Amino acid sequence: MTSAQPRYLRPGRFVRAIRMDAFVAFLVRRGVNVWGSRVLSVRGRKSGEMRTTPVNLLTFDGEQYLVAPRGHTQWVRNLRAAGEGELRLGDKVQRFTAIELPDEAKPALLRAYLKRWAWEVGAFFDGVGPKSTDEELRAAAPNHPIFRLTIEP
Template sequence: MAYLKPPWFTRRIFNRIAMTFGVGGSTTLTVIRRGTGTPQQIPVVVPEVDGVRYLVSTRGESDWVRNVRAHPTVTVGGATYVASEVPIADRAPVIAAYRPLAGKVVESYWRALPEDANHPVFALTPVD
């Protein structure tokens, strides 16, 4: 699967600023790393469609995507969820809701990767 690796500045500087200040409406996703069992944190924008919140990978098959597949219990903005991957055929409405929230910054990612196949989407079910 395709993956667009973020540049050093994004990984080391911008993501930390985005998580601290909620840049662009972002919140923090915390997932357990599949190899080490340690937490991985990244900023995400979480669209809601028909009352369900979603995670969308703008960069394709990223580490956080593989980590969520291995450990689907995640924390988003302090709340705990179980993430389940949305089939490719059902992703379009979620991606359509996500794109205006994410803004122009991610437009180049949409041009670089085919929309349906390479942008994994996960539905979030709250854990009681």
Template sequence: MTTRYDQPNRAARVFNEAIRQLTELGIGIAGSRSLRVRGRTTGQWRSVVVNVLTVEGRDYVVSPRGNTQWVRNARAAGSVEMGPRWRRRQVRVREVPDAAKPELIRRYLDRWYWEVKGHAGGLTPESTDSEVKVIAASIPVFELAG
């Protein structure tokens, strides 16, 4: 795993905050959902919007920007809360090994590339298998478990 982190600029943070508020109210855009995780140093709850990828009945969250704050917090906590304010549920997270990531990343890009282009380590839906394998180590992927 590498520690790439494509930090959002001010405009992206403002836009993401608006989308986060909508998802907190239960208004998801293109499959987006609210993820909350406790901060590893402050203990305060932090919220972010993620796209939940479902493959063969299993749910996954992908961090195309890399080793973000929510990723580090989720690793430390071992669980996150998913859903809007009134229906949050706690779920355990399990990080997917690098070898299993390419197929999940490819499916994620097929569905949400329009949203994350420029933030997925240079990958596109047309990237070759070898390109995806090289970048996969820098894109955290978590399976959501019950």
């Protein structure tokens, strides 16, 4: 399902009202690991200022990945432009470089991501879940950018 316009799903009214992202970011900045959440910092492609947002860090086959459940968000666009960023959990900051994966490399990663976080992000995947076929996951892949991270020592 490829469209001319990259897909982006805005947070719903309820999520915006309770400011869930802000609450998770508050906890993560204080060192509380909320199901693998980190605060992502990446330089804005227009402003040049550091921008932050909570993300779920996926570890799969010894590698670390960021998956964009809401699609082609601002953090995705900024990370594409910058190619690097930081992940924070409490006082621990990890600098990284990122490479965006092609769609054909995504099915196993999407399955692993949904297996862990479908309860939180499943609504953004249009019925695709951890038990979906590879074909269904491949069809969803263009709507969900994934970056492989190389953490700096």
